Amino acid sequence: MKINWSQALVDYLTDEAISYDLLAKKYGVSKRAVVNHAKQDNWQNLRAKTTLKVHQKLPEIVGQKMVEIADKQAEIGRNLTQRGLEALTEGFTPKNAQDARLFIVSGIDIQRKALKMDEEKFTPNTIIVMSKEVQEWAT
Numbered sequence: 001m002k003i004n005w006s007q008a009l010v011d012y013l014t015d016e017a018i019s020y021d022l023l024a025k026k027y028g029v030s031k032r033a034v035v036n037h038a039k040q041d042n043w044q045n046l047r048a049k050t051t052l053k054v055h056q057k058l059p060e061i062v063g064q065k066m067v068e069i070a071d072k073q074a075e076i077g078r079n080l081t082q083r084g085l086e087a088l089t090e091g092f093t094p095k096n097a098q099d100a101r102l103f104i105v106s107g108i109d110i111q112r113k114a115l116k117m118d119e120e121k122f123t124p125n126t127i128i129v130m131s132k133e134v135q136e137w138a139t
Contacts, residue, residue, distance in 0.1 A: 003027040003028070003029055004027075005037055005041075008023050008026075008027055008034070008037075009041065009043060009046070011023060011026070012038070012043055012047060013043075013046060013047055013050045016047075016051065020034040020035050020038060021034075070114045071114070072114075073110055073111075073113065073114035074110070074111050074114035076107075076110055076114075077106075077107040077108065077109070077110030077111030077112075077114060078107065078111060079107070080103045080104070080106050080107030080110065081103065081104050081107030081108055081111070082107075083103050083107075084099075084101065084102070084103030084104035084105075084107060085104060
């Protein structure tokens with residue numbers, strides 16, 4: 001039986017749990033055929049190099065995902081703040097004004113957490129950069 005050895009190699013490199021025995025079963029060949037082909041093309045060395053590259057790249061990938069999540073959270077916070085400000089400027093009844101206030105407070109809280117502002121020591125005198133709309137509303 002002729003198998004796609006390139007695909008077998010991809011399977012071996014992308015799944016650290018896959019063995020020569022499992023590859024043989026998957027592709028319907030003998031384990032000896034897989035071992036011989038793997039030796040010929042130095043699969044174990046390729047797997048070691050691939051694993052090392054993945055482990056070197058992993059912190060960058062994880063860091064980028066964290067940045068993307070923080071960006072999404074900050075955007076949610078900005079949207080809540082904006083909606084709250086719009087509600088206040090449209091003169092809703094006190095109940096809705098309270099809801100608007102809650103949007104603003106929640107939005108700012110989400111932005112602060114997403115931007116890791118709560119990790120720093122802020123005092124009442126600290127100038128916090130807010131969206132232009134919040135700055136205008138606060139003055």
